[in-house]
Amino acid sequence: MDSLTGFLDRKACMREIDRLASQARQDETPLCVLWIGLDRFRQVNTSFGHEAGDNVLAMLAYRLKTQADPEAILGRIGGDEFVVILPRTPMPGAEIAADRIHRILQAPLEVGQVALRQACSIGLALLDLTERPLDVLERADRAMHDAKRAGGNQTAVAGEERITGRFGTELAREELAIEERLHEALENGGLALHYQPILNLADGSLEACEALMRCNSRGASIQPNQFIPVAEKTGLIIRLGEWTMLTAARLADHLIQIGRPTKIAVNVSRAQLTAPKFRQVLYGVLACSDVPPGLIELELTESLFMDTSETVRNNLAAAVEAGFPLAIDDFGTGYSCLAYLKDLPARKLKLDRAFVKGLPEDRKSFAIIRTITQLAADLGMTIVAEGVETDAQRDILAEAGVTALQGFLLSYPLPETELETWLATHY
Structure with missing residues (x-):
């Protein structure tokens, strides 16, 4: 049974609030919105793995669906955020509903050997019949964040002030527009890969090129920091990832x-990596491109390597078995536990640019880089520093023992044709 069946997505929530607000104005009846944010839910994923986290979300959603007010409209706005719309409900009734939701969600829930009591923060807003329908959602969202800032596990009631800025539904509208443009780019050839060379420090030889996605839709580009988060929220990231892997593999074959x-x-x-069909995707890429798997390096964040779920473990093993080299990306932004390095199947470690940007003046960052580099080198790993922009950074990274560099000092990300020219010159 899918516990999220019956929950509206963001787009449907907006349509429904429009309809119910119009009905409330016509009937002169109250309408309340509860925006629910699970408190510290990231710790559940970190402690038990994302597969267990997904199961917890499904069980909490089932509780909401089966025990909420029968007239309530339920929506899931984000990964760990839900909305409850209460037609014909005045503020006192909505406050009672919020108290009940707190009790419903905090009932003990077994996760492994732990009895989890999931707290939540709730923002409550009453529709002002003179405001835009979506404003009530936005005020509830802001109130929920107020409840979190106050310590969580409580309900905050929104005031009558209008909300400006990019919170809640304002941001959701932007994301919906980006999602639509992403679909168009996928269907109409608006996606492209640019490639940034990674050079070995010792002799300047080419270590690899990182594929970076670019998106152009309706004659204008969308920045990666805009479309990647939307793709992750909507699930489009799976299609984008498969397209990237196949396109990169075909280029690798062409370069051979x-x-x-x-x-x-x-x-x-x-x-x-959490998709059950990841193994099939890997072998499909090899079949379609006829490229040796050793020429396609898979970059994953630290947290993915530390995920203990069975699906992730199996998919990592499948990648290694198929011959794909693995790299730890953005090291230093996640677990950053050196003790784990000896057990990971990755043979390359990429230092996050946050360590590099303050060099050479930031001696603390230099000390951290040198320590990581010495340990990783002893483990037989290649160490890449990202975000290198100056000669001074290059020189001090060489002093720290870094193996390879990536950044604007060496090259900007290049379209495929320009990469071929760069490679011809470099070789």
């Missing part, structure tokens, strides 16, 4: 044919 064999690094998202 012209005598420029080059390893291409592609980023793998959490959604891809």
Whole structure:
């Protein structure tokens, strides 16, 4: 049974609030919205793994669906955020409903050997019949964040002030527009990969090229920091990831044919690695491109390597078995536990640019880089520093023992044709 059946998505929530607000104005009846944010839910994923986290979400959603007011309209706005719309309900009734939701969600829930009591923060807003329908959602969202800032596990009632800025539904509208443009780009050839070279420090030889997605729709580009979060929220990241892997593999095969064999690094998202069909995707890429798997490097964040769910473990094993080299991306932004390095199947570690940007003046960052580099080198790992922009950064990274560099100092990300020219010059 799918516990999220019966929950509206963001787009449907907006349509429903429009309809119910019109009905409330016509009938002169109250309408309340509860915006529910699970408190510290990231700790559940970190402690038990994302598969267990998904199960917890499904069980909590089932409780909401089966025990909420029969007239309530339920929606799921984000990964750990829900909305409850209460037609014909005045503020006192909505406050009672919020108290009941707190009790419903905090009832003990067994996760492994732990009895989890999931707290939540609730923002409550009453529709002002003179405001835009979506404003009541936005005020409830803001109130929920107020409840979180106050310590969580409580309900905050929104005031009558209008909300400006990019919170809640304002942001949701932007994301919906980006989602639509992403679909158009997928269907109409608006996606492209640019490739940024990674060079070995010792001799300047080419270590790899990282594939970075670019998106152009309706004659205008969308920045990665805009479309990647939307793709992750909507599940489009799986299609984008598969397209990236296949496109990069075909380029790698082409470069072999012209005598420029080059390893291409592609980023793998959490959604891809937690998908049961990831193994089939890997073998499908090899079959369609006829490229040796050793030329396609999979970059994953630290947290993905630490995920203990069975699906992730199996998918990592499948990648290693198939011959794909693995790299730890953005090291230093997640678990950053050096003790784990000896057990990971990755043979490359990429230092996050946050360590590099303050060099050479930031001696603390230098000390951290040197420590990580020495340990990783002893484990036989290649160490790449990302975000290198100056000669001074290059020199001090060489002093720290870093193996390879990536950044604007060496090259900007290049379209495929420009990469071929760069490779011809470099070789």
